Amino acid sequence: MSSNSEQIRARVPHAVTRPDRIPAARYYDPEFYELEKQYLWPRVWQMACRLDEIQRPGDYVLYENLDQSIIVMRVDDTTIKAFHNHCRHRGVQLVTRSGHSSGGFICPFHGWRWNRGGENTFVFTPEGYAPDNLCADELNLVPVRCEVWAHCAFINLDMDAPPLRASLGHFAERMELWNPEELRVEWWKAARIPCNWKLAMEAFQEGYHVAMTHPQLLPPGVTNRAGDAFYGRIPEEYVTRQLWTTMGPAMKMDFNAREFAEMNIHFMKELNRGMAGMTHMQEIEVAETLVDMDLPSNPMEAGAVWNRAVNDAVMKHYEKMGANPPDLNALDAMGLASGVNFAFPHFFLLPTYGSASSYRIRPLGPEECLFELWSLTRYPAGEERPRPDEPKPVPSSDPSWPPIPAQDYANLPRQQKGLHAGFEFMRLAAEFEGLISNYQRLIDGYLAELPKEALLAAVQHVSGPIDVPVRDLGF
Ligand code: FES
Numbered sequence: 001m002s003s004n005s006e007q008i009r010a011r012v013p014h015a016v017t018r019p020d021r022i023p024a025a026r027y028y029d030p031e032f033y034e035l036e037k038q039y040l041w042p043r044v045w046q047m048a049c050r051l052d053e054i055q056r057p058g059d060y061v062l063y064e065n066l067d068q069s070i071i072v073m074r075v076d077d078t079t080i081k082a083f084h085n086h087c088r089h090r091g092v093q094l095v096t097r098s099g100h101s102s103g104g105f106i107c108p109f110h111g112w113r114w115n116r117g118g119e120n121t122f123v124f125t126p127e128g129y130a131p132d133n134l135c136a137d138e139l140n141l142v143p144v145r146c147e148v149w150a151h152c153a154f155i156n157l158d159m160d161a162p163p164l165r166a167s168l169g170h171f172a173e174r175m176e177l178w179n180p181e182e183l184r185v186e187w188w189k190a191a192r193i194p195c196n197w198k199l200a201m202e203a204f205q206e207g208y209h210v211a212m213t214h215p216q217l218l219p220p221g222v223t224n225r226a227g228d229a230f231y232g233r234i235p236e237e238y239v240t241r242q243l244w245t246t247m248g249p250a251m252k253m254d255f256n257a258r259e260f261a262e263m264n265i266h267f268m269k270e271l272n273r274g275m276a277g278m279t280h281m282q283e284i285e286v287a288e289t290l291v292d293m294d295l296p297s298n299p300m301e302a303g304a305v306w307n308r309a310v311n312d313a314v315m316k317h318y319e320k321m322g323a324n325p326p327d328l329n330a331l332d333a334m335g336l337a338s339g340v341n342f343a344f345p346h347f348f349l350l351p352t353y354g355s356a357s358s359y360r361i362r363p364l365g366p367e368e369c370l371f372e373l374w375s376l377t378r379y380p381a382g383e384e385r386p387r388p389d390e391p392k393p394v395p396s397s398d399p400s401w402p403p404i405p406a407q408d409y410a411n412l413p414r415q416q417k418g419l420h421a422g423f424e425f426m427r428l429a430a431e432f433e434g435l436i437s438n439y440q441r442l443i444d445g446y447l448a449e450l451p452k453e454a455l456l457a458a459v460q461h462v463s464g465p466i467d468v469p470v471r472d473l474g475f
């Protein structure tokens with residue numbers, strides 16, 4: 001056993017000691033939650049806000065997670081800074097919500113002031129203080145690491161953390177091919193879910209649940225009943241248009257080009273209705289113009305021709321708007337055109353064609369979390385978008401949720417309850433539920449305070465697509 005593994009076993013209660021078995025207590029034990037608060041969250045890059053929220057100098061966002069309270073401020077057109085949200089006099093929080101202040105911050109208690117860049121500009125009756133209590137450096141707001149990727153500001157409380165881009169590793173390499181910096185917020189919603197934050201993440205880390213939980217996403221002719229030839233097999237990118245265009249028609253006896261096109265459009269609409277944003281309406285409208293196109297009668301070939309035609313038309317649609325869409329055919333060829341992609345620890349992107357859903361999950365307690373969803377798409381070049389308002393979280397059981405998250409949310413409180421009362425560990429399929437294991441073992445690495453190099457090497461490979469096998473993290 002490596003010394004890193006020994007360190008994990010010695011330091012982490014309920015550590016993962018067999019990669020395909022995840023101890024249940026990790027999802028409710030207050031001690032484990034406390035360790036995450038102390039050793040995980042203060043040392044990882046966290047997506048703190050989208051730049052859509054801080055478009056003008058003076059716009060700021062209050063990002064809170066556990067006891068962390070961070071102000072992310074747009075100082076000027078090119079500078080974004082982050083600070084701890086407390087006054088350097090006696091610690092009062094400077095802001096209680098996101099907002100705008102072109103002049104900076106004034107403490108509500110005794111009126112000390114700071115400019116947008118966090119420099120102290122005013123102390124009331126300074127002559128009352130010993131000179132070494134008024135050192136200029138110590139009066140400025142306490143800075144927090146802040147870096148930008150894909151039109152999002154990320155923060156890290158660890159001043160010695162490796163840079164953001166290096167930490168995003170495989171996730172960033174994949175997603176950058178897809179020009180995510182151009183995406184803008186269409187809408188933003190939030191749910192409170194009575195389950196541990198890691199459980200909510202894991203509900204999206206495999207496509208194995210799709211056949212049972214989201215049967216409407218299955219191609220026609222495929223049922224979700226156990227014993228069905230299809231059920232239980234895990235195709236690589238399960239919820240993708242590739243699956244629909246290859247498997248769906250192959251199940252049908254007679255090929256009809258129009259029916260084939262309509263079926264694909266139906267699937268796009270299911271994803272639109274279900275996820276809103278994952279397959280955006282503007283892309284469906286583009287696909288609908290192709291419904292009468294000629295297609296080869298071999299369903300596999302028809303799938304390829306249809307995909308390429310939709311890709312070309314969608315790209316043309318965005319180019320006409322002056323946007324800069326990715327080369328969707330090239331992404332298809334690389335198997336990167338769609339799917340779910342995670343950035344450790346709590347942010348993910350679900351791109352489809354030129355648009356995406358994006359999720360972020362934060363702990364609210366050992367058995368409750370905040371789940372945010374964004375619909376992101378591309379807009380005509382130069383079009384001003386309004387600053388999106390932070391959503392008021394609604395319960396995950398609220399009937400207003402679109403069908404796909406509603407189906408996922410329905411499982412989570414039941415799973416949280418099921419983990420108690422004598423349930424020892426989750427058993428994982430090492431081939432396709434591996435991301436869950438990789439995430440959990442990386443968390444153990446943080447909780448055991450493994451060396452930074454070991455954690456960086458692991459996080460670079462853990463962040464990335466779903467449905468991957470258990471990976472050797474080197475500890
Ligand atoms: S606590 Fe802020 S000025 Fe006194």
Ligand SMILES: [Fe+2]
Nearest residue numbers: 203213214408
């Ligand atoms: Fe799901």
